[in-house]
Amino acid sequence: MTTTPAADVPDMGALEMEMEALNPKQPPTTTTSSSSSSTTGKQQPFVFPDTIINKIKAIDWNAILKQIKEIDVTKINMRTIQIHAILKWKQFVTIMKFYNLKYPIAFKIVAGVLGFFLLKMIFFPHRGKVKYIPPHLRDHFGDIDGYYQLRTAKIDHWCLMGGDDCPCQDPTEPYPRDNSDAWLAQHSHNKEKAVNKATKSLDVVFYGDEIVDAWSGSHTSQFVSASLVQSYFNDNFHKTQTGGFDAIVLGSSGDTIGNLLWRIENGELPQPLSPKIFWINIGTNDLANGLCSEEAVTLGILKIADKINSMRPDSVIVIQSLLPRSSFPTGKIYDPNSTMSTHQTMFHQRQYYRRDRYPLWPSIKAINTELEAFCSNQPHLVYYDADQLFMGSMGNGYYQSNEKQILKELMPDFAHLSNEGYRIMTEAIAGEVENIITEGDEDNYKEKKRPSK
Numbered sequence: 001m002t003t004t005p006a007a008d009v010p011d012m013g014a015l016e017m018e019m020e021a022l023n024p025k026q027p028p029t030t031t032t033s034s035s036s037s038s039t040t041g042k043q044q045p046f047v048f049p050d051t052i053i054n055k056i057k058a059i060d061w062n063a064i065l066k067q068i069k070e071i072d073v074t075k076i077n078m079r080t081i082q083i084h085a086i087l088k089w090k091q092f093v094t095i096m097k098f099y100n101l102k103y104p105i106a107f108k109i110v111a112g113v114l115g116f117f118l119l120k121m122i123f124f125p126h127r128g129k130v131k132y133i134p135p136h137l138r139d140h141f142g143d144i145d146g147y148y149q150l151r152t153a154k155i156d157h158w159c160l161m162g163g164d165d166c167p168c169q170d171p172t173e174p175y176p177r178d179n180s181d182a183w184l185a186q187h188s189h190n191k192e193k194a195v196n197k198a199t200k201s202l203d204v205v206f207y208g209d210e211i212v213d214a215w216s217g218s219h220t221s222q223f224v225s226a227s228l229v230q231s232y233f234n235d236n237f238h239k240t241q242t243g244g245f246d247a248i249v250l251g252s253s254g255d256t257i258g259n260l261l262w263r264i265e266n267g268e269l270p271q272p273l274s275p276k277i278f279w280i281n282i283g284t285n286d287l288a289n290g291l292c293s294e295e296a297v298t299l300g301i302l303k304i305a306d307k308i309n310s311m312r313p314d315s316v317i318v319i320q321s322l323l324p325r326s327s328f329p330t331g332k333i334y335d336p337n338s339t340m341s342t343h344q345t346m347f348h349q350r351q352y353y354r355r356d357r358y359p360l361w362p363s364i365k366a367i368n369t370e371l372e373a374f375c376s377n378q379p380h381l382v383y384y385d386a387d388q389l390f391m392g393s394m395g396n397g398y399y400q401s402n403e404k405q406i407l408k409e410l411m412p413d414f415a416h417l418s419n420e421g422y423r424i425m426t427e428a429i430a431g432e433v434e435n436i437i438t439e440g441d442e443d444n445y446k447e448k449k450r451p452s453k
Contacts, residue, residue, distance in 0.1 A: 056098065130358065132336050132351035133162045135294045135366035140373065155299060160291040160363060168292035171283075171300025174262035183252060183259075186218075190250045191267040197248050198272035204237065204247035204433055205273065207260055207304075208281035211323070212251030214422065219253050223412050229422045236430035245433055247275075256286045257300035264307060274315060276437055278308050279429070281320040287363060288325065288415075294363050297322075298370045305381060316436055318382045319375060320429075321368040324391055324406055326414040327357045331406040333391060334359045384432055389424055390417075 100107045138156035159166035169175060177183040194205075206212045213219040217230035237247035250268050252259065260282050283301050286292045292300075305317050326333055336351050336359055353359065368387065375383035390410045394401045406414045410421035417425065 052098075130161050130353060132353055132359065133160070134336070135363050137295045137298070137366065137370065140370065155293070155296050157293050158296055160287065160293050161358070166291040168286065168290040168296060169256065169258055171257035171261075171286050171292060171296050172303045173258055174265050175258045176262050176266075177254075177259055183254075186213075186252050187263055187266070187268070190252070190263065191270075193248055194250060194268050194273050195270050198270050198274075200246070202248065202273070202275035203245040203437060204277045204279055205275045206247060206249045206251065206279045206281070207264070207268075208251045208279075208320075209255040209260075209285055210251065210253035211284070211417065212249055212281050213253045214251075214417075215426070216249040216251065219251075221416060223416055223418045224422060225419055228419050232423050232426040236426055245430070245437070247433075254285060255282065256290060257282050257297070257304065261300075261304055261307065264304070269308070269311060274312055277316045277318055277433060278312065279318045279320065279433075280304055280308075283322050283367065284325075287322065287367070288360060294366045294370075298367050301367075301371060302374060309380070313380075316380045316382060318384050318432070318436070319371050320384045321371065321386050322364045323417075324364060324387050324411075325360050326406050327359070328414070331408055331411070331414040333361050333404045333406065335362050335365075382436065384429070386425060386428070389428055390421065 096107075136157070155172070158164055158168050158170075160168075176187075206215065210219050210221075214221075214224060214226070214229045215233035217226045220226045233247075233249070237245050239246045250263070252263065255263075280301065282304065283297050286297050286300065287294075301319060305319060308315070308317055324333060328334060364387075368385070372383040372385070375381045390406055391404045392407050393404050408414070410418055410424065412418050
């Protein structure tokens with residue numbers, strides 16, 4: 001074993017005895033008032049003498065570390081390890097006593113906070129979190145051959161996170177917004193717009209939530225300019241201006257699938273209104289706010305397509321994909337099914353997340369896969385994938401990451417579009433409309449794609 005000169009290591013026992021001598025435990029005594037007593041009646045604060053502080057500062061930790069590195073580990077036995085562990089523990093306790101005497105209040109606060117978090121980690125590791133439930137669909141709607149089977153399909157479970165305790169309302173049934181005069185006023189405005197345009201030869205009618213409503217110039221948010229987003233739409237979908245197609249927007253901010261179904265059944269699809277294309281963009285609020293299951297959202301969107309098809313069988317119906325969404329500060333598209341980011345215990349592995357960090361991308365992907373599969377089997381039904389407009393991956397000329405993330409310039413909060421996001425999406429949709437109308441391209445996704453079970 002290699003030996004080195006002894007380092008200038010202080011005697012912790014002697015240091016501890018000197019500290020106790022400076023602050024001895026006094027036996028209880030009876031005090032009487034005298035002229036020599038303190039006038040304030042308060043205990044004088046303990047002050048460390050410079051000798052103790054200098055001894056602490058004089059510890060040569062580099063020499064100690066050097067001695068440890070030069071130990072021949074092949075000759076260390078269990079007894080040596082135990083001795084070193086005891087010495088390290090005594091050293092740690094002595095230093096903690098030192099800080100407790102020098103900074104008693106701060107020491108107790110820090111110890112209390114650390115103790116609280118330690119107990120929380122031990123006894124309540126998942127407080128405020130929910131268990132992740134992977135997407136599960138009992139029936140794959142891509143296997144359904146027609147609308148009749150769709151009408152008889154049943155929903156196996158309603159809530160995204162399992163159970164039945166969630167704010168999800170049945171997306172397959174029409175219902176109005178409760179106690180909302182503004183929503184009813186928007187509905188009346190949409191009905192009037194639909195009636196006025198019904199006698200004209202329209203190319204497209206857009207149905208949807210706030211994403212669609214922004215094109216009308218009435219929806220405002222911290223990320224978009226209402227007039228600018230409206231100008232993007234007018235440039236592409238007003239024949240009187242530079243656009244080559246004529247279209248109207250029948251959207252309503254915050255709408256769910258059931259809200260849109262109610263609006264269609266109550267005047268927003270008047271008898272003369274028969275455009276070449278009905279474009280549907282709905283379902284985000286049911287998933288993110290209503291916490292409806294993938295099965296419920298998918299079936300609800302397809303019920304809207306069924307309703308429009310039964311009323312306008314000659315029109316093409318386009319179902320747009322649910323847009324990507326991320327709750328991570330980097331915009332990362334996170335899939336727990338392919339990443340082992342789990343809370344591990346001795347007996348099992350589980351995944352828990354805060355409600356505001358619950359990963360929605362696996363559910364969005366599952367819903368979009370089902371919608372695409374169903375559209376591929378139905379005539380005059382087209383699925384439009386808008387997800388790839390807003391996602392990218394890091395890389396350079398030598399390496400490309402497989403991990404995708406939402407582009408912050410297009411979705412500033414990784415959930416809502418920016419002005420640039422609307423510009424890109426509007427132009428891309430206009431290109432798809434041109435393909436359908438001028439080239440008769442209704443078979444964009446002709447190949448059947450069935451999700452893996």
